[in-house]
Amino acid sequence: MSRPGDRRPIVVGVDPDPAHRMALAWAADEATRRRLPLRPVLVEGVPTRGYGRGEIPPSWEEWNQALHKAGKRALEETAEFVAAKHPQLEVDTLLAEGDPVWVLREQSRDATAVVLGSRHLSRAQEVFGSASVAVPVMAHAHCPVVVVPEPEHVSQEPERPEYYVVGVDGSEHSAAAVDVAFEEAALRGAELRALFVWQPGMLRVFDEHGPQQECRRMLSEIVAGRRARYPEVDLRHELVVGHPVQVLTEASAHALGLVVGTRGRGGFTGMLLGSVSQGVLHHARCPVIAVPYTAA
Numbered sequence: 001m002s003r004p005g006d007r008r009p010i011v012v013g014v015d016p017d018p019a020h021r022m023a024l025a026w027a028a029d030e031a032t033r034r035r036l037p038l039r040p041v042l043v044e045g046v047p048t049r050g051y052g053r054g055e056i057p058p059s060w061e062e063w064n065q066a067l068h069k070a071g072k073r074a075l076e077e078t079a080e081f082v083a084a085k086h087p088q089l090e091v092d093t094l095l096a097e098g099d100p101v102w103v104l105r106e107q108s109r110d111a112t113a114v115v116l117g118s119r120h121l122s123r124a125q126e127v128f129g130s131a132s133v134a135v136p137v138m139a140h141a142h143c144p145v146v147v148v149p150e151p152e153h154v155s156q157e158p159e160r161p162e163y164y165v166v167g168v169d170g171s172e173h174s175a176a177a178v179d180v181a182f183e184e185a186a187l188r189g190a191e192l193r194a195l196f197v198w199q200p201g202m203l204r205v206f207d208e209h210g211p212q213q214e215c216r217r218m219l220s221e222i223v224a225g226r227r228a229r230y231p232e233v234d235l236r237h238e239l240v241v242g243h244p245v246q247v248l249t250e251a252s253a254h255a256l257g258l259v260v261g262t263r264g265r266g267g268f269t270g271m272l273l274g275s276v277s278q279g280v281l282h283h284a285r286c287p288v289i290a291v292p293y294t295a296a
Helices: 022-034 060-085 100-110 134-140 172-188 209-229 244-251 275-283
Strands: 010-013 038-044 094-097 113-117 145-148 163-168 191-198 235-241 257-262 288-292
Touching (some): 010 100, 022 038, 022 060, 022 113, 022 145, 038 060, 038 100, 060 094, 100 113, 100 134, 113 134, 134 145, 163 172, 163 244, 172 257, 172 288, 191 209, 191 244, 209 235, 244 257
Parallel strands (some): 010 038, 010 113, 038 094, 113 145, 163 191, 163 257, 191 235, 257 288
């Protein structure tokens, strides 16, 4: 995600509810590990409806003042929360107006990563409706987007080493995800599991050995150069037959994070194609790191 000398901040979308701070905590930890600034962003929307009959709604100026006051207080509490965990961390809060998706997408232009919470992702009507932020931000962001679930997951099984999982499909998009996965594993001193999920078509071929061998070859090639750059990372790579959502969900059960590649510009590819992308976000039991591919 970052390069030597890079000072692009870790941007995190702030939930004004102090009970939901998993994404903020994850982002603060990540910024500290990478020695980068943290930029908590709180986005103010539009006036809410819901005034009873006979009630006079406040003027736009009154509503705006009240919203700004509440927003500033929420960001002050956010900064206090971060300072208690990481006193030396540089924090630059931002109170913005407008559509949260647009604001966070613009922030991604100058960010190392954008971090979002996912307490709404367990409800299909909110994932696919106008209330969803994570999916459209992931589709259009200019940097990796990390979706952190609520409540806190169990990161590992007892007496098992910490590890990351990365989905590989042989494309340039998954190659970008592998780069980030190695970097994250190296920062955490964690293992890395690189999975190539092979899903037979509707009409299964009689000879599956050939296609599977080709998948293994692509998997070996895509991790080879990265393995040389990160010799400290204990790598396990394997071909798994099954549905990508099921395989990646099971693999993420005790992982520190699940890393996948995205095509950007509104679409997903490979491991995140159509229902697979939605399934991963619904069911992954750890933070999902979606990495966009940018052609050179």
